[in-house]
Amino acid sequence: MGESSRGYLLRIAHANGHDTARNLWKALRWWDYPADRLLRMGLKLPRVAVEALGGPFPAYCQISRDLPGSLRVDDFNQVEFRWCPSCLAESEFVRMEWEIKLFCVCVVHKVILTDRCPACDSLQPLARGALGRCRCGTHLSVAPSVPASPELIAFHDSLLTVLAGWPVAGGLDLAPLQWLRLVKYFGSFGLEAPPTRPGQVPGLHKLQTSLRLTTATAHLLSDWPRNYHQLLDDIARSMPGAARLGHTYGRLYRAIYRDLAEPGFQFLRDAFETYLHKNWTGLLAKRNRRLKPGTITTHPRKSLRDMARQTKTGKSSIRRLASAGEIDGSAIRHAPGRTTWAFPVTAIGQAKERLAGTVNFQQARTLLGVNKRRVRELIDAGLVRTWVNPKDAQAAAWCISRKDVHTLAYAGKRIPGSYVDGDRRFVTLRHVLKFWQLKTGEFPAIIRAIQSGVLQCARDPRAPAGLGDTLFDAVEIRGWLHASRSAAEELLTIDGAATRLGLKQQVAYELVRSGLLHSVVNEDGTRRGRGVSLQAIDEFRRSYVPLTDIARSRGVGVRRVLGDLSARPVSGPRIDGSRQYFYRRSDIACRMEST
Ligand SMILES: [Zn+2]
Ligand SMILES: [Zn+2]
Numbered sequence: 001m002g003e004s005s006r007g008y009l010l011r012i013a014h015a016n017g018h019d020t021a022r023n024l025w026k027a028l029r030w031w032d033y034p035a036d037r038l039l040r041m042g043l044k045l046p047r048v049a050v051e052a053l054g055g056p057f058p059a060y061c062q063i064s065r066d067l068p069g070s071l072r073v074d075d076f077n078q079v080e081f082r083w084c085p086s087c088l089a090e091s092e093f094v095r096m097e098w099e100i101k102l103f104c105v106c107v108v109h110k111v112i113l114t115d116r117c118p119a120c121d122s123l124q125p126l127a128r129g130a131l132g133r134c135r136c137g138t139h140l141s142v143a144p145s146v147p148a149s150p151e152l153i154a155f156h157d158s159l160l161t162v163l164a165g166w167p168v169a170g171g172l173d174l175a176p177l178q179w180l181r182l183v184k185y186f187g188s189f190g191l192e193a194p195p196t197r198p199g200q201v202p203g204l205h206k207l208q209t210s211l212r213l214t215t216a217t218a219h220l221l222s223d224w225p226r227n228y229h230q231l232l233d234d235i236a237r238s239m240p241g242a243a244r245l246g247h248t249y250g251r252l253y254r255a256i257y258r259d260l261a262e263p264g265f266q267f268l269r270d271a272f273e274t275y276l277h278k279n280w281t282g283l284l285a286k287r288n289r290r291l292k293p294g295t296i297t298t299h300p301r302k303s304l305r306d307m308a309r310q311t312k313t314g315k316s317s318i319r320r321l322a323s324a325g326e327i328d329g330s331a332i333r334h335a336p337g338r339t340t341w342a343f344p345v346t347a348i349g350q351a352k353e354r355l356a357g358t359v360n361f362q363q364a365r366t367l368l369g370v371n372k373r374r375v376r377e378l379i380d381a382g383l384v385r386t387w388v389n390p391k392d393a394q395a396a397a398w399c400i401s402r403k404d405v406h407t408l409a410y411a412g413k414r415i416p417g418s419y420v421d422g423d424r425r426f427v428t429l430r431h432v433l434k435f436w437q438l439k440t441g442e443f444p445a446i447i448r449a450i451q452s453g454v455l456q457c458a459r460d461p462r463a464p465a466g467l468g469d470t471l472f473d474a475v476e477i478r479g480w481l482h483a484s485r486s487a488a489e490e491l492l493t494i495d496g497a498a499t500r501l502g503l504k505q506q507v508a509y510e511l512v513r514s515g516l517l518h519s520v521v522n523e524d525g526t527r528r529g530r531g532v533s534l535q536a537i538d539e540f541r542r543s544y545v546p547l548t549d550i551a552r553s554r555g556v557g558v559r560r561v562l563g564d565l566s567a568r569p570v571s572g573p574r575i576d577g578s579r580q581y582f583y584r585r586s587d588i589a590c591r592m593e594s595t
Contacts, residue, residue: 004095006058053096069165070176080205102213110148113207155221162175188213189252198255232252236248236279281344325553327347359402369430369467412450414461442481518540544570547581548580565583
């Protein structure tokens with residue numbers, strides 16, 4: 001039972017002194033019977049025995065018969081022999097399934113089939129002389145065998161079961177031919193290099209090619225649908241910026257909706273659509289006829305219009321918030337100038353929150369009680385967060401965090417009474433800003449010092465809100481300013497600067513070399529080389545931002561950000577061959593939180 005037709009002929013040929021099956025067949029032709037009756041008449045083989053043989057006869061026999069599982073002759077190997085050494089040792093005959101091109105495992109011994117002689121490493125032609133022995137004389141049954149993985153065994157088990165005409169317990173309701181198409185059209189996506197033309201995998205008569213394909217298929221099918229979803233993830237990641245189903249999943253999409261259109265393959269589509277529901281950040285076109293209608297209507301992504309309606313704002317405000325990276329959403333660029341947006345449901349809440357707590361620039365100025373330039377300094381230093389900056393997002397109005405403005409406008413402990421009391425002379429921040437000739441960055445540094453508690457400040461309860469009337473102890477603030485100025489001039493080594501900036505040393509050296517991080521020759525006799533001042537570090541932080549920070553603030557991957565940003569990095573692998581990407585802060589539509 002289960003012997004291959006071709007193998008049987010070979011065995012009978014040898015038993016009767018013929019070299020090859022072809023010679024046996026020539027001898028049988030001596031009787032003038034029709035080909036399909038030669039076996040029974042010439043060899044006196046009972047009908048049941050003929051019917052027990054599986055797989056095609058060699059072409060020269062001109063016998064056409066039903067093949068197991070309605071497979072086609074082309075699904076069977078005509079070239080190379082593969083075998084299970086243990087099976088061959090138990091009983092020397094060719095098992096029908098060994099001849100199926102997409103069959104690579106012995107489910108009895110749980111090993112991968114072999115196709116080479118253990119001694120001379122040569123492949124064994126199917127039409128060869130001896131059965132079970134190589135031309136060099138070595139027994140094929142002594143070949144070492146490699147254990148097969150449980151998922152590969154399960155796959156072959158199912159294939160054998162459907163070939164025998166039994167249903168697969170708890171498995172897929174597929175005919176054998178469909179199994180093979182599943183492997184070629186779907187399993188091939190699990191290969192290291194996915195097919196350019198799914199369904200057409202050349203060289204399957206070779207064990208290694210076939211084994212790669214069945215292994216990939218078995219992996220995709222096991223732990224369903226986790227590995228499949230992993231594949232979908234990988235495909236999406238390899239196509240950053242692509243935002244249409246057809247672009248991202250084009251080939252796979254066609255394979256599972258068109259090439260494998262029968263109902264039996266619905267499980268592939270169901271798992272695909274479940275994945276889209278959870279992970280597809282784009283919109284699904286209403287007129288898409290391939291996806292189930294429910295998948296489209298329940299897709300948890302909102303369009304720009306939905307967002308505007310639900311947050312009771314205009315589409316332009318939503319677009320601004322999204323391009324500023326303040327709400328989650330992805331831009332889909334269809335063609336130059338045509339962009340649509342898709343938002344997760346959570347973006348509605350984010351947008352409402354952002355829009356509720358904002359003031360415009362003029363309001364911020366009035367509340368803070370400082371001039372325009374000072375407000376901008378605070379914004380640039382990240383001390384006052386903005387949700388929309390007209391300079392970046394081409395918006396008409398600023399959306400500045402009301403909370404941040406309020407915190408600053410009411411900074412300082414309220415001390416009732418006169419603010420000039422005999423011992424301590426107080427000075428207002430307005431006075432400091434006007435007469436003390438602060439250097440660039442010193443105003444935000446003062447605010448930061450207040451926030452961290454390094455510098456004490458107070459406020460006259462009768463004074464209006466605003467930074468201008470914040471009071472400092474004149475001696476204390478002068479001392480602090482002096483100390484911070486001399487510290488700023490102190491030089492760090494480049495390694496020290498790297499630590500300070502939280503960068504890899506190599507990156508800091510590259511930044512120094514490109515001039516983005518200002519350095520001076522260290523003139524202090526004890527140390528040699530270049531040094532970086534704290535001021536230069538501050539200056540660098542104010543001007544540039546690493547791509548990784550942008551990605552983190554937006555909660556998406558770096559590759560995605562790299563694809564989405566229209567601004568050009570000032571440094572990075574594709575710009576000047578350096579290790580890390582940096583952007584000019586003023587170039588990107590996103591205000592970073594203070595770093
Ligand atoms: Zn075996
Ligand atoms: Zn050999």
